[in-house]
Amino acid sequence: MTVTKKKAPSKSTGKANGSIKRRAKPKIAVWKFASCDGCQLSLLGCEDDLLDVVGEIEIAYFLEATTTVVKGPYDISFVEGSITTDHDVHRIRKIRQQSKKLITIGACATSGGIQALRNFADVDDYIRAVYARPDFITTLRTSTPIQEHVPVDYELRGCPINKAELLEVINATLNNRVPNIAHTSQCVECKKKGTVCLMVAKGIPCLGPVTHTGCGNLCPSTDRGCFGCFGPSEAPNGASLGRQLEKLGMTKREVRDFFRSYNANAGAFRKTSEAYD
Amino acid sequence: MTSSHGAVGQAHSKAHSAKETSIPVGTKVVIDEAGLSALFSRLIKIGYQPIGPKVRDGAVVYEEISSPSDLPVGFSDEQEGGKYRLVPGTKGSFFEYLVGPTSWKKFLFPPRHKMWSADRDGKGFTVENPTDDAPAYAFIGVRSCELNAMKIQDKVFGFGREDKCGAGIFSDPGYVARRSKALIIGVNCSRAGKTCFCSSMGGDPHMKEGQGYDLTLTEFAPSNGKHEFMMEVGSERGALILDLLPHREARSADVSMADSQARKARGEMGRKMVPDVKDVLPRNLRHQRWDEVAERCLSCANCTMVCPTCFCSTVNDTTDLKGDHAERWRSWDSCFSIDFSYIHGGAIRRETKSRYRQWMTHKLSNWHEQYGTSGCVGCGRCITWCPVGIDITEEAKAIKNTGE
Numbered sequence: 087m088t089v090t091k092k093k094a095p096s097k098s099t100g101k102a103n104g105s106i107k108r109r110a111k112p113k114i115a116v117w118k119f120a121s122c123d124g125c126q127l128s129l130l131g132c133e134d135d136l137l138d139v140v141g142e143i144e145i146a147y148f149l150e151a152t153t154t155v156v157k158g159p160y161d162i163s164f165v166e167g168s169i170t171t172d173h174d175v176h177r178i179r180k181i182r183q184q185s186k187k188l189i190t191i192g193a194c195a196t197s198g199g200i201q202a203l204r205n206f207a208d209v210d211d212y213i214r215a216v217y218a219r220p221d222f223i224t225t226l227r228t229s230t231p232i233q234e235h236v237p238v239d240y241e242l243r244g245c246p247i248n249k250a251e252l253l254e255v256i257n258a259t260l261n262n263r264v265p266n267i268a269h270t271s272q273c274v275e276c277k278k279k280g281t282v283c284l285m286v287a288k289g290i291p292c293l294g295p296v297t298h299t300g301c302g303n304l305c306p307s308t309d310r311g312c313f314g315c316f317g318p319s320e321a322p323n324g325a326s327l328g329r330q331l332e333k334l335g336m337t338k339r340e341v342r343d344f345f346r347s348y349n350a351n352a353g354a355f356r357k358t359s360e361a362y363d
Numbered sequence: 364m365t366s367s368h369g370a371v372g373q374a375h376s377k378a379h380s381a382k383e384t385s386i387p388v389g390t391k392v393v394i395d396e397a398g399l400s401a402l403f404s405r406l407i408k409i410g411y412q413p414i415g416p417k418v419r420d421g422a423v424v425y426e427e428i429s430s431p432s433d434l435p436v437g438f439s440d441e442q443e444g445g446k447y448r449l450v451p452g453t454k455g456s457f458f459e460y461l462v463g464p465t466s467w468k469k470f471l472f473p474p475r476h477k478m479w480s481a482d483r484d485g486k487g488f489t490v491e492n493p494t495d496d497a498p499a500y501a502f503i504g505v506r507s508c509e510l511n512a513m514k515i516q517d518k519v520f521g522f523g524r525e526d527k528c529g530a531g532i533f534s535d536p537g538y539v540a541r542r543s544k545a546l547i548i549g550v551n552c553s554r555a556g557k558t559c560f561c562s563s564m565g566g567d568p569h570m571k572e573g574q575g576y577d578l579t580l581t582e583f584a585p586s587n588g589k590h591e592f593m594m595e596v597g598s599e600r601g602a603l604i605l606d607l608l609p610h611r612e613a614r615s616a617d618v619s620m621a622d623s624q625a626r627k628a629r630g631e632m633g634r635k636m637v638p639d640v641k642d643v644l645p646r647n648l649r650h651q652r653w654d655e656v657a658e659r660c661l662s663c664a665n666c667t668m669v670c671p672t673c674f675c676s677t678v679n680d681t682t683d684l685k686g687d688h689a690e691r692w693r694s695w696d697s698c699f700s701i702d703f704s705y706i707h708g709g710a711i712r713r714e715t716k717s718r719y720r721q722w723m724t725h726k727l728s729n730w731h732e733q734y735g736t737s738g739c740v741g742c743g744r745c746i747t748w749c750p751v752g753i754d755i756t757e758e759a760k761a762i763k764n765t766g767e
């Protein structure tokens with residue numbers, strides 16, 4: 087329940103020290119690496135809010151939205167996608183050099199994404215299975231997150247990211263404050279929202295107890311166990327959850343595959359799935 | 364919210380202005396289903412928002428209700444560590460279920476709550492305190508352990524305590540406002556579950572005079588078309604409401620039926636807390652059991668979210684994009700979150716072991732020094748709703764049996 091109605095509010099005034107200066111519009115760039123574009127689309131999907139955002143920033147580089155390109159340096163770079171080629175490695179270093187702040191968005195950029203399944207297999211097998219002319223393909227053997235290659239100032243999780251959280255990150259960055267984004271488990275969201283625990287009340291397997299909050303409680307509130315789109319929570323115990331999933335009837339292989347999806351390469355999820363290999 | 368703002372304001376005055384009632388506190392009467400229906404309509408008429416049990420998504424949860432047909436009619440439940448199942452109960456019964464995943468704290472101490480907002484105003488800013496417009500709740504179906512939990516949170520939030528800002532004692536205005544308006548209609552437990560242990564936490568499945576209810580009900584299971592409830596008056600406010608309901612006086616047969624129900628429930632307690640746990644835990648802060656429980660604990664915080672006494676919160680400031688409007692929000696947090704113990708330079712409780720130990724020692728031991736009571740009422744929620752079934756009574760027993 088939220089308190090919205092204001093009845094006879096009490097007011098008090100305060101004076102800020104000196105005058106409050108209007109800030110200059112920061113130059114923003116949005117970059118893409120190996121990804122599906124879904125996270126960038128979340129930004130465009132902000133609709134009305136996007137117009138407000140655009141009023142506060144200068145979009146200097148965002149090919150998904152405009153072909154106009156303003157040269158760097160940039161105040162804030164948003165990076166979507168993972169590093170899968172040599173060319174990517176060079177490009178992300180250049181971007182870092184030109185960016186005061188670098189914020190990664192989405193499971194690909196923060197953990198390597200679904201394409202990191204190659205990290206658990208032989209990439210040549212995949213290439214032969216998928217492409218008519220495998221000899222045209224040059225790629226790294228792994229898909230890795232941005233922070234394995236350059237320092238990152240903030241990571242926003244999700245596959246895809248939640249647009250409300252994206253707006254919060256932009257808002258907080260513009261206003262020089264820490265984003266209000268919790269790193270607790272999905273369970274905390276369930277309980278705050280009043281969603282009945284699927285594991286306890288129905289025996290439905292769920293990754294919620296080890297998954298980072300952020301999606302707005304999408305799956306559990308519609309009777310589906312969490313798939314872990316937002317990656318590991320701040321203190322995940324994959325081994326213990328794995329044992330519980332087995333008790334609920336999952337086979338070892340199913341447990342392995344449950345942990346090995348959009349965030350397969352994220353530390354705790356990788357460790358858990360490898361223990362089931 | 365179904366009740367309008369105006370009606371809410373009247374709930375109090377209406378219930379209080381009709382000061383005349385001949386029914387004394389302690390009176391026991393019997394009502395039937397029609398009496399219970401009348402109770403709902405009376406409450407709504409005088410401006411209360413009834414909140415009570417109903418079945419949703421495979422569990423009994425507390426939400427807005429408006430008539431006895433909203434209750435979990437004919438439902439019971441089975442509970443174990445990490446497991447809850449709704450099962451068919453006595454046909455036509457209203458209150459055979461036991462406590463579920465929600466607790467009344469959700470209404471008195473909401474998961475998210477705006478504390479104040481501020482607007483930029485020339486060179487300075489204006490602060491606005493939102494007034495709390497929560498309705499007067501009528502909590503229907505409060506169990507004995509839950510009433511005890513409410514009284515523990517009363518101490519935390521300062522309900523019934525004089526404000527002494529100078530001495531560093533002050534009350535939470537929102538909690539106090541909601542709590543003082545709320546009417547408490549208790550329900551005695553006809554059974555106890557496998558995760559219940561109120562008896563070993565100083566509680567009892569049946570409420571006692573003076574425990575703090577306005578009215579309380581004991582359900583006599585329906586049979587042969589008869590479905591009755593013994594109702595006991597706990598306050599003048601309760602008496603005023605009972606006065607308006609069709610009822611008959613309770614006979615000694617009714618009273619002894621209620622007593623035998625209480626004895627049966629006492630005998631069914633599924634769990635038991637070691638009696639001297641308050642002193643055992645501080646002697647064993649380095650016990651290896653803490654490492655063992657940390658192997659199992661998911662750090663998911665479910666236990667603290669479902670606990671009716673846990674009160675930890677975090678405070679976040681938000682701004683609008685331009686930075687002209689700011690708000691401060693309080694929301695539920697947990698000692699299981701790392702940010703919760705973040706102080707200058709980092710978090711103090713980085714390991715699951717230290718977070719679990721903090722939770723359990725606070726609840727069962729340090730709480731006594733802080734508030735003069737245990738922080739646990741033995742409702743068993745933390746056992747049932749822990750996804751891996753960690754059991755606070757089992758942990759306490761293990762530490763006692765193998766520790767110092």
Ligand code: SF4
Pocket residue numbers: 272297301302303304305306311312313314315316
């Ligand atoms: S799978 Fe989990 S993280 Fe993804 S949308 Fe569903 S609940 Fe959210």
Ligand code: SF4
Pocket residue numbers: 512666669670671672673726738739740741742743744745746755
């Ligand atoms: S610690 Fe567990 S049993 Fe005790 S009051 Fe909290 S939820 Fe209930």
Ligand code: SF4
Pocket residue numbers: 659660661662663664665666667699748749750751752753
């Ligand atoms: S004790 Fe259970 S409910 Fe509590 S944090 Fe650990 S795993 Fe979660």
